[in-house]
Amino acid sequence: MSVSEAVDERIRISSIPEPPSPERIAYLENLVGHARTAAAVFTQYSQQDVDRIVRAMVLAGLAQAQHLARLAVEETRLGVMEDKVIKNMVACEFVYNFVKDKRTVGVIREFPERNLEEIAEPIGVLFSITPITNPTSTVLFKCIVAIKTRNAVVFGPHPKAWRCCAEAVRIMYEAAVKHGAPEGVFSCIESPTIPDNVYLMHHKDVGMIDATGGPGAVKAAYSSGKPALGVGPGNTPVYLEKSADLNAAVVDILVSKTFDNGTICASEQTVVIDDEIYDAALAKFSELGAHVCNEQETKLLARTVIDPQTGVMQPMAVGQKATDIARFVGLNVKPGTKLLIAPIRGVGREHPLSVEKLFPVLAVYRAKSMDEALKVCVDVNHAGGLGHTAVIFSRNDAVIHKFGELINAGRILVNSPGSIGALGGVYNDLVPTFSFGCGTGGGNSTTDNVNIYHYLNVKRLARRTQNHMWFRVPNQIYFNLNAVENLRQFPSRSTVIVTSAVLEQVGHVDVVRRHLAPETRVHVLVIPDAEPENKVIRQGVETLNAYHADQIVALGGGSVIDAAKIMKLKYESPDADLEELAAPFLDLRKRVVQYPTEKAHGSRLIAISTTSGTGSEVTPFAVLTDKERGRKVTLADYSLTPDVAIVDPQFVMSMPKSLTADTGIDCLTHALEAGVSNYASPYTDSNAMQAIRLAFKYLPVAYENPGDQEARSMMHNAACIAGMAFSNASVGVNHALAHALGARFGVPHGRANALMLPHVIAYNAAVPAKFMPSPYTQGYVAHKKYATVADLLGLGGNTVEEKVQNLIRATERLLDRLEFPRSIAELGISKSEFERALPEMVQSAFEDPSWRSNPRMPLMNELVELFWKAYEGRAIAEEEELVEQTV
Amino acid sequence: MAVPMPVTPMLLNIDESRAVEALRELAQKLDGAPCEVVLDFSSVQRVDSSVIDALADLARIANKNDKATKLVLRNVNVNVYKVLKLVKLTGRFAFVS
Numbered sequence A: 001m002s003v004s005e006a007v008d009e010r011i012r013i014s015s016i017p018e019p020p021s022p023e024r025i026a027y028l029e030n031l032v033g034h035a036r037t038a039a040a041v042f043t044q045y046s047q048q049d050v051d052r053i054v055r056a057m058v059l060a061g062l063a064q065a066q067h068l069a070r071l072a073v074e075e076t077r078l079g080v081m082e083d084k085v086i087k088n089m090v091a092c093e094f095v096y097n098f099v100k101d102k103r104t105v106g107v108i109r110e111f112p113e114r115n116l117e118e119i120a121e122p123i124g125v126l127f128s129i130t131p132i133t134n135p136t137s138t139v140l141f142k143c144i145v146a147i148k149t150r151n152a153v154v155f156g157p158h159p160k161a162w163r164c165c166a167e168a169v170r171i172m173y174e175a176a177v178k179h180g181a182p183e184g185v186f187s188c189i190e191s192p193t194i195p196d197n198v199y200l201m202h203h204k205d206v207g208m209i210d211a212t213g214g215p216g217a218v219k220a221a222y223s224s225g226k227p228a229l230g231v232g233p234g235n236t237p238v239y240l241e242k243s244a245d246l247n248a249a250v251v252d253i254l255v256s257k258t259f260d261n262g263t264i265c266a267s268e269q270t271v272v273i274d275d276e277i278y279d280a281a282l283a284k285f286s287e288l289g290a291h292v293c294n295e296q297e298t299k300l301l302a303r304t305v306i307d308p309q310t311g312v313m314q315p316m317a318v319g320q321k322a323t324d325i326a327r328f329v330g331l332n333v334k335p336g337t338k339l340l341i342a343p344i345r346g347v348g349r350e351h352p353l354s355v356e357k358l359f360p361v362l363a364v365y366r367a368k369s370m371d372e373a374l375k376v377c378v379d380v381n382h383a384g385g386l387g388h389t390a391v392i393f394s395r396n397d398a399v400i401h402k403f404g405e406l407i408n409a410g411r412i413l414v415n416s417p418g419s420i421g422a423l424g425g426v427y428n429d430l431v432p433t434f435s436f437g438c439g440t441g442g443g444n445s446t447t448d449n450v451n452i453y454h455y456l457n458v459k460r461l462a463r464r465t466q467n468h469m470w471f472r473v474p475n476q477i478y479f480n481l482n483a484v485e486n487l488r489q490f491p492s493r494s495t496v497i498v499t500s501a502v503l504e505q506v507g508h509v510d511v512v513r514r515h516l517a518p519e520t521r522v523h524v525l526v527i528p529d530a531e532p533e534n535k536v537i538r539q540g541v542e543t544l545n546a547y548h549a550d551q552i553v554a555l556g557g558g559s560v561i562d563a564a565k566i567m568k569l570k571y572e573s574p575d576a577d578l579e580e581l582a583a584p585f586l587d588l589r590k591r592v593v594q595y596p597t598e599k600a601h602g603s604r605l606i607a608i609s610t611t612s613g614t615g616s617e618v619t620p621f622a623v624l625t626d627k628e629r630g631r632k633v634t635l636a637d638y639s640l641t642p643d644v645a646i647v648d649p650q651f652v653m654s655m656p657k658s659l660t661a662d663t664g665i666d667c668l669t670h671a672l673e674a675g676v677s678n679y680a681s682p683y684t685d686s687n688a689m690q691a692i693r694l695a696f697k698y699l700p701v702a703y704e705n706p707g708d709q710e711a712r713s714m715m716h717n718a719a720c721i722a723g724m725a726f727s728n729a730s731v732g733v734n735h736a737l738a739h740a741l742g743a744r745f746g747v748p749h750g751r752a753n754a755l756m757l758p759h760v761i762a763y764n765a766a767v768p769a770k771f772m773p774s775p776y777t778q779g780y781v782a783h784k785k786y787a788t789v790a791d792l793l794g795l796g797g798n799t800v801e802e803k804v805q806n807l808i809r810a811t812e813r814l815l816d817r818l819e820f821p822r823s824i825a826e827l828g829i830s831k832s833e834f835e836r837a838l839p840e841m842v843q844s845a846f847e848d849p850s851w852r853s854n855p856r857m858p859l860m861n862e863l864v865e866l867f868w869k870a871y872e873g874r875a876i877a878e879e880e881e882l883v884e885q886t887v
Numbered sequence B: 001m002a003v004p005m006p007v008t009p010m011l012l013n014i015d016e017s018r019a020v021e022a023l024r025e026l027a028q029k030l031d032g033a034p035c036e037v038v039l040d041f042s043s044v045q046r047v048d049s050s051v052i053d054a055l056a057d058l059a060r061i062a063n064k065n066d067k068a069t070k071l072v073l074r075n076v077n078v079n080v081y082k083v084l085k086l087v088k089l090t091g092r093f094a095f096v097s
Helices: A003-014 A023-040 A045-062 A065-076 A080-101 A135-148 A162-178 A192-202 A215-223 A248-264 A275-287 A295-303 A324-329 A370-382 A396-407 A418-423 A483-489 A501-505 A508-515 A534-544 A559-574 A655-676 A682-704 A710-731 A731-744 A749-765 A782-792 A801-819 A830-847 A849-853 A860-872 A876-885 B016-029 B049-064 B078-086
Strands: A107-111 A117-124 A123-130 A152-157 A186-188 A208-212 A230-231 A237-240 A268-274 A290-292 A341-342 A361-367 A385-393 A409-414 A456-462 A474-477 A494-499 A520-528 A551-556 A605-609 A619-625 A631-636 A642-647 B009-013 B035-040 B068-073 B093-097
Touching: A023 A123, A023 A152, A023 A186, A023 A192, A023 B078, A045 A065, A045 A080, A045 A135, A045 A162, A065 A080, A065 A135, A080 A135, A080 A248, A080 A409, A080 A418, A107 A456, A117 A409, A123 A135, A123 A192, A135 A152, A135 A162, A135 A186, A135 B049, A152 A162, A152 A192, A162 A186, A192 A215, A208 A215, A215 A230, A215 B068, A237 A248, A237 A370, A237 B049, A248 A268, A248 A275, A248 A341, A248 A361, A248 A418, A268 A275, A268 A370, A275 A290, A275 A341, A290 B035, A295 A324, A295 A341, A324 A341, A341 A534, A361 A370, A370 A396, A385 A418, A396 A409, A409 A418, A474 A483, A474 A710, A483 A508, A483 A642, A494 A508, A494 A534, A494 A559, A501 A508, A501 A520, A508 A520, A508 A551, A520 A534, A534 A559, A534 A619, A534 A782, A551 A559, A559 A619, A559 A631, A559 A655, A605 A710, A642 A710, A642 A830, A655 A682, A655 A731, A655 A749, A682 A710, A682 A782, A682 A801, A731 A749, A731 A849, A731 A860, A749 A782, A749 A801, A749 A860, A830 A849, A830 A860, B016 B035, B016 B049, B049 B068, B049 B078
Parallel strands: A123 A152, A123 A208, A152 A186, A208 A230, A237 A268, A237 A385, A268 A361, A290 A341, A341 A361, A385 A409, A474 A642, A494 A520, A494 A551, A551 A605, A605 A642, B009 B035, B035 B068, B068 B093
Antiparallel strands: A107 A117, A117 A456, A619 A631
């Protein structure tokens, strides 16, 4: 686009134009009305229909390329007729070559591996502004692109180029309609005015504005409130680097800068030449028909072709021949001179010729170093050329990349002409276009070469994907009586046994020690039997380092095993930041924080559980108490999972009754929650169901007859199996509530779970007030899964509801047999104290990550209700039976 | 209270090849008397701008008659329905299948 357009538009669009006359509005409405109908009709067309029409249009455009070029030169008095013929042909042939096989109707792209399809939706009616510099070629291009994408266009050509544009539109329209395009698909405003443009830019039936022109038109388009493609002026820097093929580079620059007398906005403006080749380059330019100005001539040239007030090019020079400009300036040049070369010493207002010059005048700059050359190119780029085009001639790949990183241009062309190169498809594989997106640097929405995909609404048909799931457990699990003997098969030079004082006293440590591989140096680390603190972890890591441990045996309940997991983590990866590793996450596979994979010592962790509940010997979880900050840190990652688990019932035979009950209910809660979890899978279901069955059958026996070896063994297995289930399916809201209750009132974890369990089953089995988003499950199935559990347990019932009730009854009976308190009130917590603690507990439960896999999304008021139910300890099944009897 | 006049529905099958003529003829016949016209589009696979113009004219005339004329389009295929939606004509007709 020329400076006259730019200046004119700035002036004209900045002032609010008078609205068009009523007659003019009727005229414009008629154009848009027809376009709207055409666009609607066009939606019925197939890809074959469209491709047939496009081909016919392209042939018509090629046939009329010369005719249109002549008209354009006659009307605008800009450019070179022969070059405009080539531009018209490129607009048809090269654009066709790019679009002919592209799908633009229906499904246009498929991504089967992502279950995605892209479907084309036309925009409808476009209002398209076209420039004076490339009038007919731009129209031809836009017509082809519009038909290919089933859109209708109302053209608003430059007022000084509307006749040639109208003729181009007529030729395209007639060819299109003759081959089946909807009537009214193209129209061109006759004698266009700024008020016409403003009116159409705000028209409700115009879907998008495509403004190719000066900054005024582009800004007006973007300011209209409509979706717009606006592409504007440039200032192309060229770096002629010392390694370049000088002869080829000079020819390319001459070809490009003289093409259509320099009217293409991507053409070269300032060539920065390395000192080493500067003289040779200028000599080559001279040899091939350029005139190199001396200092006096350069001053004269600058004064004449650049407006001293505005600092931009003079309209009279745009698109004129070099000889004509020379004559006007008063320079004595040879006949046939193609280009005027003006050496400059800097960029900016003090160096007038460093701006965009859409005529055959080229500034050159002698750079003493690559650093200086690149800086000058950046300066030119920022002097009106941001986002547009840049060129480098070089054989040095490092320099080419450096240039590419530094220069902000949508098209960075290497060893090829700027103007024709930027058009795409001729010198490179860029998308052919007559509309250069200049990105945000140029106030545009894209840096692309505008083409068919910018004329489409692309719809994405996203099918539900079956996300990968997993089932990860320790490599080796040894179970049943005397499974501990398997320790012998693990060679170790130095083993640290992490355990508690009680277990050492009762002789369990000696049992373990006896079964370690011969020649193993053993050290016993006794830690408190409570959730581990940082201090304990530090001591543990010091011990592991001191003994150069290659094996850690964790012998104990959940707390001891958790401590050993964290000790190993810090021993193997001393830089691991536990605070950061505990960062919350929604999906294990997409979590922000990654656990370290480097292992400093390659040690092995063997977990031997001495309780039957936590399942910690197979889980990827560990809880750390941060006493300094008064909070718990939960670590979760499969790298924490012990390498080997030993599930030997000899270590639980002497468990006290209350611990048997507490840990047993923890096991049952793990299994029930994993069973209805949104992350449940057939793999976890099989574990969950088996653990539930074992717990219902053997927990009361183990509680009532602690010496029953079978019951102990089966409950020990149940805890491990439930651990495998919830390691992969996670738990649910029961755990969130129990954690909050336990933390506030010091209720043991298993007991807290028991207080909530019947209420949570009833809660999850009801129709949720709010469903939990879950890509892993199909529909809401929690109640059905509870019914399946009831069937597995042989609880009877004919309907899902009956079965759920029977499961709740069975759970309550189990809790009664285990002599659990059945209400929080029974723990001696007064109602007022509970009421005071409730907000904090609800908040804590809501922040607990456990419920994220719960099938039902717990609302805050629902958490309150569940806590109150647990406080009052209503026996759900009995209560409902009572209601039924009353009725 | 006035008793509404009984309305006899008139059924017209629209042939795609002469849809415009059929719609124009119908437009001339509408005399303002209360009536319901059912235009069966079963055989119309695609519409062009002249059919849209004819439908728009028909709707305009029906509307003039104090809305006494009810225009019903039957069995309009979904592609044609989308065209009518885009040119904002769907509100002017009732649709049945």
